Every structure is written in structure tokens, then in C-alpha cells.
Amino acid sequence: MSKSSMRQRAPWSSRALVAGFILVLAPSAFAAPTVHLVPADDNALAIVTLIGRGLKDPVLLVDARDQATLSAAAAEWKGEVECYHRPAARRAVVDAMAAIADESCAAVADLAAAVHDLWPQPKTVVAVLEESYDWMLRGAAFAGATGAAILPLAPGVRFDAAALGAWTQVERVYLTAGVEVDPSVDPAKVRRLDTPTAVVDELKALVGEKLDQVVVVANAQDRLGTFSPSSLSLVAPLVSAMHKAPLILVSSAAGEVVEREVLAAIDTHALTASHIILVGDELALRSHRIPDPVLAAGGPEARGGGTIVRVELFSQIQNEQPQDFAVGRIVAEDAAQASALLARQQHRRNNRTQRPVVFLTNADSVFALGETISRATTRDLGNVGVSVRAYYRGEITPEIIRQTMLQTNVLVWEGHPRDLTLEERGGIAVDTAPEIAILQGCYTLDRSDPMILIEKGTEAIVATSAAIYSAPGSAFARALFDAVLYDDADLGIAVRNARNYLLALAQLQRLRGYNEWHKTFRAALAFALWGDPTLAIPLKTGKPSVKPVLWEASDDELTLSIPRQRMREVAVDNYVVKPVPRTMYGGLVVQMSDGKRRELKDMYYGVRRMSEAQKHVCLPDQSWGEVISLYAPRSRTLFVLARPEWEKYPDRKQHGTYRFRLGQDASICVGPTQPVGVGP
Amino acid sequence: MPYRARAIRLAVVALLAIVYGRAEVAARTDTQVWHVTVALRIGDGHGRPVEVHVALPPETPAQRVSDVRIVDRGLKTQTIQGEEPEVVLSGIVRKSRRVAVSYTVAISAEEKTVPLIEPPEDPPLELYTEMSPAPLFPSRSILVREFLEENVGPVLAEGNRGVMRAIYNVMRRRFEHKTDGKSLPLDVLRRGHGQRIGLERLFTTFLRCARIPARFIEGAKLDSRTKRKRVFWTEVWADGEWWPVSVSRGWIGKRSNDLLALTYDGRRPVQVEGEATVTYTLQAHRRRGEQ
Numbered sequence: 001m002s003k004s005s006m007r008q009r010a011p012w013s014s015r016a017l018v019a020g021f022i023l024v025l026a027p028s029a030f031a032a033p034t035v036h037l038v039p040a041d042d043n044a045l046a047i048v049t050l051i052g053r054g055l056k057d058p059v060l061l062v063d064a065r066d067q068a069t070l071s072a073a074a075a076e077w078k079g080e081v082e083c084y085h086r087p088a089a090r091r092a093v094v095d096a097m098a099a100i101a102d103e104s105c106a107a108v109a110d111l112a113a114a115v116h117d118l119w120p121q122p123k124t125v126v127a128v129l130e131e132s133y134d135w136m137l138r139g140a141a142f143a144g145a146t147g148a149a150i151l152p153l154a155p156g157v158r159f160d161a162a163a164l165g166a167w168t169q170v171e172r173v174y175l176t177a178g179v180e181v182d183p184s185v186d187p188a189k190v191r192r193l194d195t196p197t198a199v200v201d202e203l204k205a206l207v208g209e210k211l212d213q214v215v216v217v218a219n220a221q222d223r224l225g226t227f228s229p230s231s232l233s234l235v236a237p238l239v240s241a242m243h244k245a246p247l248i249l250v251s252s253a254a255g256e257v258v259e260r261e262v263l264a265a266i267d268t269h270a271l272t273a274s275h276i277i278l279v280g281d282e283l284a285l286r287s288h289r290i291p292d293p294v295l296a297a298g299g300p301e302a303r304g305g306g307t308i309v310r311v312e313l314f315s316q317i318q319n320e321q322p323q324d325f326a327v328g329r330i331v332a333e334d335a336a337q338a339s340a341l342l343a344r345q346q347h348r349r350n351n352r353t354q355r356p357v358v359f360l361t362n363a364d365s366v367f368a369l370g371e372t373i374s375r376a377t378t379r380d381l382g383n384v385g386v387s388v389r390a391y392y393r394g395e396i397t398p399e400i401i402r403q404t405m406l407q408t409n410v411l412v413w414e415g416h417p418r419d420l421t422l423e424e425r426g427g428i429a430v431d432t433a434p435e436i437a438i439l440q441g442c443y444t445l446d447r448s449d450p451m452i453l454i455e456k457g458t459e460a461i462v463a464t465s466a467a468i469y470s471a472p473g474s475a476f477a478r479a480l481f482d483a484v485l486y487d488d489a490d491l492g493i494a495v496r497n498a499r500n501y502l503l504a505l506a507q508l509q510r511l512r513g514y515n516e517w518h519k520t521f522r523a524a525l526a527f528a529l530w531g532d533p534t535l536a537i538p539l540k541t542g543k544p545s546v547k548p549v550l551w552e553a554s555d556d557e558l559t560l561s562i563p564r565q566r567m568r569e570v571a572v573d574n575y576v577v578k579p580v581p582r583t584m585y586g587g588l589v590v591q592m593s594d595g596k597r598r599e600l601k602d603m604y605y606g607v608r609r610m611s612e613a614q615k616h617v618c619l620p621d622q623s624w625g626e627v628i629s630l631y632a633p634r635s636r637t638l639f640v641l642a643r644p645e646w647e648k649y650p651d652r653k654q655h656g657t658y659r660f661r662l663g664q665d666a667s668i669c670v671g672p673t674q675p676v677g678v679g680p
Numbered sequence: 681m682p683y684r685a686r687a688i689r690l691a692v693v694a695l696l697a698i699v700y701g702r703a704e705v706a707a708r709t710d711t712q713v714w715h716v717t718v719a720l721r722i723g724d725g726h727g728r729p730v731e732v733h734v735a736l737p738p739e740t741p742a743q744r745v746s747d748v749r750i751v752d753r754g755l756k757t758q759t760i761q762g763e764e765p766e767v768v769l770s771g772i773v774r775k776s777r778r779v780a781v782s783y784t785v786a787i788s789a790e791e792k793t794v795p796l797i798e799p800p801e802d803p804p805l806e807l808y809t810e811m812s813p814a815p816l817f818p819s820r821s822i823l824v825r826e827f828l829e830e831n832v833g834p835v836l837a838e839g840n841r842g843v844m845r846a847i848y849n850v851m852r853r854r855f856e857h858k859t860d861g862k863s864l865p866l867d868v869l870r871r872g873h874g875q876r877i878g879l880e881r882l883f884t885t886f887l888r889c890a891r892i893p894a895r896f897i898e899g900a901k902l903d904s905r906t907k908r909k910r911v912f913w914t915e916v917w918a919d920g921e922w923w924p925v926s927v928s929r930g931w932i933g934k935r936s937n938d939l940l941a942l943t944y945d946g947r948r949p950v951q952v953e954g955e956a957t958v959t960y961t962l963q964a965h966r967r968r969g970e971q
Contacts, residue, residue, distance in 0.1 A: 065891075225829050225833060226828070226829060226832070226833035226836050226837070227825055227828040227829050227832070227833060227889065227890060228825075228891075229829075281822060282822050282826055283825070283826055283829055283830075304866065304867055304870060305862060305867045305868075305870035305871040306870050307870070331822075333820065333825075418815075419813075419814075419815045419818075422813060422814055422815055423814065424814070424815060424946075425809065425814060425945055425946065425947065426809040426810070426812045426813070426814035426817065426945055427808065427809055427812045427814070428812065428813075443866065445822065446818075446821050446822065446823045446866055447818055447821055447866075448813035448818045448819065448820035448821055450822075451820040451821075451822070452813070452820060
């Protein structure tokens with residue numbers, strides 16, 4: 001009897017066992033979650049549902065205008081869809097919900113009763129006034145992060161013992177600003193949270209070390225406006241709940257105010273925040289508007305006519321300081337679409353199967369230098385076993401773009417921007433979109449694409465708010481993947497490190513007297529992340545085939561090991577590079593002996609957590625040209641960019657171990673290795 | 681015949697002549713018949729198949745097309761009717777050749793009182809395209825929305841003059857026409873000036889962002905002396921019909937009878953599939969005595 005026939009005749013007992021397992025596991029492991037729909041314009045019901053169900057099941061806030069989008073989103077989970085509304089809900093919204101759910105919606109006549117259903121026996125209750133939007137947001141964020149029930153009170157209603165109803169196990173009742181308490185409530189259970197400070201203090205006391213290293217920021221005024229204000233603050237409490245993070249509501253959209261108030265809160269409460277999630281678009285939380293540095297230096301007007309660069313909040317790069325926090329922005333056109341974005345992130349159904357990273361590079365065949373760097377990056381990814389599919393120049397057709405949208409979790413576009421999602425004559429060309437899109441081109445945040453990608457399922461977009469040149473653009477993408485592959489960075493940290501790489505590169509170029517350093521600096525300013533900065537890029541890596549560059553740190557020095565073996569040469573037009581994995585590039589080139597070809601210069605970039613006493617780096621020896629050290633004090637992170645002058649010492653080996661002395665300032669660099677870095 | 685009777689008869693004849701004469705004058709200024717010729721020069725197609733699409737004016741209440749003729753010089757021709765009528769010329773082109781597509785079109789001048797236009801509550805499904813973004817109309821750009829919120833929002837807050845007019849007025853005030861300006865909407869938005877084509881595209885974009893159905897018209901100003909007589913305006917949908925508006929020339933609802941609409945939403949009047957290069961001129965003359 002052959003093996004296969006033996007398999008076919010597997011004992012009944014085995015088959016029964018397998019079937020039994022499936023039956024046992026099925027309800028829990030494979031059950032599709034129920035999708036819950038509530039009107040987006042019913043703040044109290046929306047907030048209660050988001051906090052009560054949002055961590056366990058997808059909750060979609062419904063705006064009638066988004067019916068088609070939300071129908072598609074609700075169908076992603078392939079489960080039951082239920083909808084609820086209060087009697088005063090607008091007919092159009094109720095009809096839209098019923099159409100999405102394919103059944104009539106349940107009426108919620110009594111919000112308090114619905115809250116009791118959502119939290120059958122809570123130990124903690126947070127009471128808020130329904131008429132106070134700000135306090136509903138704060139209270140909901142607090143409740144979400146601590147697992148408490150949130151109970152909105154109708155105008156004029158005091159919190160009394162009857163409000164507790166069948167809740168017999170309540171140990172603590174938090175009353176937020178404006179809530180009055182009835183003497184029938186046991187005073188020993190009551191604690192007041194009348195100020196934003198009190199909320200964060202209490203959150204810190206309750207969550208303690210579990211408090212994530214995340215701060216969530218929103219502007220409750222984002223509901224005001226004529227042209228469909230995004231109202232994203234409505235979903236901010238869910239973001240807080242997802243991260244067990246404090247929600248900080250700012251008093252103004254102005255970037256300076258946002259930064260001042262958030263940093264004050266972080267410092268006041270001694271929060272160990274490494275990530276900041278901005279929940280709001282440019283109208284709610286305005287980025288810094290910085291004059292285009294190329295134009296300011298007398299350079300040409302940017303293609304596209306931009307005279308300012310929108311620089312993401314909390315980055316400090318405009319002050320030539322490294323970005324310290326990992327920053328991401330939850331953006332959508334309205335709260336309904338934002339709820340779908342968060343539901344996808346929290347209840348991802350598409351199993352993050354390993355699909356190839358797709359690069360679409362240089363579709364217009366005009367960026368040979370950028371393409372060279374991009375090809376080197378795809379080699380690096382392949383070197384650690386990441387599946388990559390790359391298309392260049394004429395290979396990039398509308399059909400390939402459409403296929404790509406279906407076939408990858410991570411899309412990288414490099415080159416002149418195009419509308420990847422749009423039909424030529426109007427209308428949307430795609431039904432789904434990759435989880436993560438890196439749009440490395442000019443003004444890619446300004447186009448329709450980001451909003452459409454988010455609508456179609458993209459969770460994070462890395463893109464630009466200015467014109468960028470191809471070399472720094474591709475260098476940014478390379479640095480971003482370097483952080484993910486070798487430093488295990490999440491998306492926020494990877495974007496931070498990549499922007500800081502460009503800042504260091506701009507400073508290095510300036511040191512070398514390159515007039516065009518402003519172009520690199522503009523690219524450093526222009527990149528930003530739309531999406532949750534704690535998201536990981538779904539890459540599965542293996543052991544490198546060719547050993548990469550290695551940075552190691554001790555108390556008084558950084559050690560850089562450059563292996564002898566290099567990867568295969570990349571040549572595009574006249575540009576050539578033969579990289580050791582992790583070598584960085586950025587448009588610095590040296591003419592080769594044939595007088596025609598140009599080789600990209602090697603640079604090495606390392607990111608390490610260091611103390612204040614180790615924030616300055618010295619050159620290892622005379623064969624190195626420059627070293628730039630940038631130090632981010634809050635995260636205590638040192639960013640080092642070093643450039644060897646191999647071209648000056650052709651006889652010298654281009655591999656080996658190099659030691660970079662560390663110290664607090666320039667005085668530690670003595671002898672022939674003078675510090676030339678620019679740092680704080 | 682008594683003198684008085686003759687005088688009365690003459691007076692009646694004179695009155696009738698004046699009345700009819702005026703009516704004729706009024707009709708002449710209202711509707712004008714034009715003979716239009718699109719003269720194409722199709723360059724060497726290297727012996728490969730070439731397809732040239734020449735847009736015919738769409739039939740609308742304001743323009744009626746008749747008598748389409750094609751002088752094709754050996755190419756296969758096909759006339760396609762529908763919402764976007766066109767003549768398709770196809771074949772293998774080895775040497776440069778000239779082709780002409782001509783037609784007669786009667787254009788009625790329009791001077792409509794455009795209503796206050798707000799975003800429709802429940803727009804018909806067939807207007808989906810005219811409310812959607814397109815590469816030439818980036819209506820879902822954050823820049824576009826920000827501009828509307830920060831510049832048009834306060835105007836609307838002052839008093840309701842209709843969203844379309846508020847956008848129109850703000851654009852008239854904030855954007856300058858420059859013949860050497862840019863033509864893409866975001867380029868115009870960033871710079872604050874642009875060519876007429878760019879201004880109209882941006883206007884269409886703003887309207888779509890505000891959820892008002894809008895379409896961009898490329899047409900011809902038939903009494904122009906330029907080779908292609910290109911002209912652009914916008915049509916805005918409200919109350920079941922399209923209303924002509926030109927933010928770059930400053931009129932609302934007033935379209936003269938020398939403005940011929942050729943294509944919608946960025947479709948080119950002459951499109952080529954294949955390797956040949958095609959140049960064209962548009963010639964037009966009034967048909968005298970015809971209405």
C-alpha cells in the first residue's frame with residue numbers, strides 16, 4: 001500500500017479528532033466579529049458604542065454620504081451587521097444604516113439602558129454630561145483606557161443611585177466636570193475629575209506602567225466648519241482605548257499651540273511618551289508652514305509652485321534639530337471613514353499574509369539617480385528574504401498599478417506623482433488598497449490619492465507636502481526600510497529615523513560646501529506619516545545572505561563593522577553602486593576612472609539610544625570625511641551619519657572595523673580626528 | 681383711395697416691417713449658425729495602425745449639430761453618436777496626409793438667471809462622475825478642502841448667497857489670470873494665478889469638493905482668430921439642469937452664440953492612438969441669412 005493511499009485511509013479516529021478540534025475552535029477562532037453601526041452625528045451614542053464595543057468588534061460610524069464606502073467596509077469582516085439609532089436620528093442616516101446592515105435598525109430609546117447592556121457589571125463608571133462634547137471625549141478616553149463604563153447624562157440630569165440601576169459591583173464612580181451628584185450616591189465611591197490634569201493623573205495612577213508610551217491629541221473644535229468638517233475628534237477616545245493612552249484636547253488648531261499644550265501635558269505628568277498620535281486633519285491640527293528653504297536660499301521655484309512646506313508637528317526638523325517623537329496622524333475625510341480606518345487596524349481580517357512589497361519606481365524614466373538608490377534598496381530587502389516585486393520605467397502601466405493595489409500589503413511609489421487610484425476621466429479605479437503606501441514623490445499628500453487610499457483600506461501613508469528631488473526621496477525610503485529591517489522599528493520610528501537621516505545628510509552636504517543641501521533639507525521637512533505610528537510594516541525577514549554593516553555601542557564609543565563582501569552591482573544609466581547591505585546613499589557621487597560613470601558614495605547611518613554624556617561623535621581616523629551627530633534628548637537617541645573618503649585613499653581597504661569615540665561635546669575629540677559634526 | 685386710408689395702410693405696413701425686422705434682429709443675435717471645419721494633418725505613422733478621434737459637439741439645448749462631413753483621403757471613418765459624439769479615423773498612415781471633419785452647428789445664446797446653487801441633497805446616480813475626483817480635478821485634496829474652509833467658509837457665514845456663487849466670488853477675488861500661468865489645479869491653487877484653463881479646472885475642483893456636480897468644458901470661441909480657438913468654462917448642475925459659468929472670464933449663466941462646447945472633463949478635442957503625430961486647426965464662419 002502506497003503512502004498516499006495510507007493517507008487517504010487515515011483512521012476514522014484521527015479524522016474525528018480533527019473535526020472535533022475544528023468544531024471546538026470554530027466559534028472562537030474563526031467566528032467573524034459582529035459589525036456595529038451607529039449614526040456619526042449622534043455623539044453620545046457613537047462614543048458609547050466605540051468605547052463599549054470598539055475594542056472587541058468593528059464599530060462603524062455612519063454618515064449617509066459614505067454609505068457605499070461603509071457597505072464595502074462592513075462586508076470585509078463577513079459577519080453579522082447590527083445597527084442602532086436613537087429616535088431623533090435623521091431618516092437618511094437610518095436608511096443608510098439599514099441598507100448596509102440589510103435589516104432594520106434597533107431603536108435606542110434609553111441611552112442609559114444601552115450603556116447598561118454594554119457594560120453588564122462594571123467596577124468603574126465615568127459619568128459625563130452629554131452636552132459637553134469635550135468632557136465626553138475626555139471621559140470616554142479615560143473609560144476606554146481603564147476598562148470603565150461611560151455614562152452620558154442628559155442635560156439637567158444629576159447622577160443618582162438610580163443611574164447605577166442593576167450595577168451592583170461598582171466600586172468607583174468618576175464624575176467629570178459639570179456633573180452634579182445626588183446625595184443618594186455613596187460618597188465613598190465618588191471621585192471628581194474636574195480638570196484635564198486630574199484625568200491624566202488618575203489615568204496614570206490606575207494604569208501605571210501599563211500606560212502605553214503613546215499620547216493621543218485631538219481638537220474638539222474640529223466639528224465646526226462649512227465644508228464637511230472632519231470631526232475626527234469623535235474617534236479619538238477609541239484611539240486612546242486602543243493604546244491605553246491619555247487623550248489631550250488642545251485649545252486651538254495652531255501648530256505652536258498644539259505643541260506647547262501637548263508638551264506641557266507630557267512634562268506635567270512626566271509621561272514617557274515616545275509616540276504622538278494626532279487625530280485630526282490639517283484644519284484641526286495645523287502643521288507648521290515653513291518657507292521653502294530652496295526658494296529662501298535663492299533657488300528655483302519648486303515644480304508645482306509650492307512656496308511653503310507643511311512640516312509635521314513635533315518634528316523640530318525646521319529648527320535643524322532631530323525629530324524626537326514618532327508622530328503619526330489619523331486622517332480621513334470624516335469620522336465615518338476614520339471609524340472604518342480604526343476598525344480595520346484593530347480587527348484586521350486580512351491576515352497579514354506575506355505578500356511581496358511592490359516598488360513602482362521611475363515611471364517617467366527621468367530619475368536615474370533615484371532609481372539607482374531604489375534598486376539598491378530592493379536588493380537589501382531581498383538580502384534578508386523579503387519578497388519584493390519591482391517595476392521600473394515603462395513597465396509601470398495603469399494595469400500594473402491596478403493589479404498592485406490587490407497584490408501587496410506594502411506599496412512604494414517613487415517618482416513623479418500620479419493618481420494611483422483614479423480613473424482618467426473621473427471616478428475611482430480601485431476597490432481595495434494596500435495596508436501601507438509609501439508615496440515618494442512631489443506633494444503626494446496634497447493629491448486626492450491619500451484620502452481615497454484610506455477610504456479603500458490603507459491604514460498608513462508616508463508621503464510629502466513639497467516638491468522633493470529623487471535622490472533624497474529614494475534615500476528617505478532606503479533609510480525607512482533600513483530602520484524596519486535592522487532596528488525592528490515601527491512605522492513612526494522608521495519615518496522619524498528616515499527624516500533625521502535626511503537632516504543629517506543635509507548638514508553633511510552643507511559641511512562639504514554643497515550649495516544644494518537645501519534640497520535635501522526640504523525633503524527632510526516634507527515627509528510625514530498619516531496613520532498610527534505604532535503600526536508595524538508587515539515584513540517577514542530572514543537571515544541576511546550578505547552580512548550587513550553593523551553598529552555596536554559601548555559606553556565610550558560606537559563601533560562600525562563594514563564587511564568585505566558586497567552585493568551585486570546596480571547600474572542605472574551612468575550611475576553605479578555596489579553596496580554592502582545597510583550602506584546609505586543620498587546623491588553624493590564620485591566620477592569613476594572611465595570619466596563617464598559616477599559611483600554613489602558610501603555613507604553609514606546608525607541610530608542608538610545613548611545618554612546625554614554620549615551625544616557627540618568623533619571621526620575614527622583621517623580616512624573619514626565627516627561625521628554628523630544629532631541627539632534627541634527626550635528619547636535619548638543618537639543619530640550618526642558618517643562618510644568615509646574612500647576616493648582619497650584608493651589603496652585603503654573599504655571594509656573593517658572603525659571606532660567612533662563618544663562624548664558629551666567636541667572636547668573629547670582630540671588629535672587628528674577633530675569633530676566636525678553639527679549637533680545640539 | 682383716399683389719402684387717409686393710404687396713410688393708414690402705409691403705417692400698418694411700416695409697423696409690421698419694424699416688428700418683424702426687430703424680431704429678425706433679435707433672433708439673429710439669439711441663435712447663430714456656424715460652419716465649422718476641423719482640419720487635421722496626420723504625420724507619418726511609420727506604417728503602423730493609427731486611430732484619430734475627433735470630437736463632435738455634443739447635442740444640448742444650446743447647440744444643434746447637423747450635416748457632418750468627412751474628407752478622409754483613404755482612411756476608414758466612423759461617426760459615433762451618444763453623449764460624447766466623435767468621428768473616428770483609422771488606418772495605416774505612411775505619409776503625412778490632411779483630413780477634414782466639418783459640420784454645421786446652430787448655437788443659441790444663453791442668458792439665464794442662475795439660481796442659488798447649493799450641494800444637492802440627493803444627487804442622481806448618473807452625476808457620480810461629475811462629483812468625483814479625477815487626475816485633472818483633485819477634489820479630495822486636503823489643500824482644496826482647506827482653501828474652501830478658510831476662504832469660502834467665512835463668506836458663506838456672512839450670509840447665504842449660495843455655495844457656487846461664494847466659490848465663484850472668492851476665486852474672482854483671489855486668483856489672477858496669467859497667460860503664462862499654470863494649467864493644473866493644484867499648481868494654480870498654490871500660486872494664486874494661472875491660465876484660464878487652470879482657473880476653470882480649479883473651479884470645477886472646488887465645486888466637486890463642495891459636493892456640487894460640476895463639469896469642465898473645453899470648447900471653441902468660433903469668432904476667435906487663433907488656430908484652435910480654445911476656450912474653457914464650467915457647467916454646474918442644479919435643479920435638474922446644467923448652468924454655464926466661467927470663473928476665468930467672469931460670467932454666470934451668460935453664454936454667447938459663438939461659444940461651441942466640444943468636450944467634457946478633460947477629454948481632448950482630438951486624440952490619437954498610435955504613433956502618428958496629429959496637428960489640427962479649427963476654422964469657423966457664420967452662415968449668413970440662416971438661423
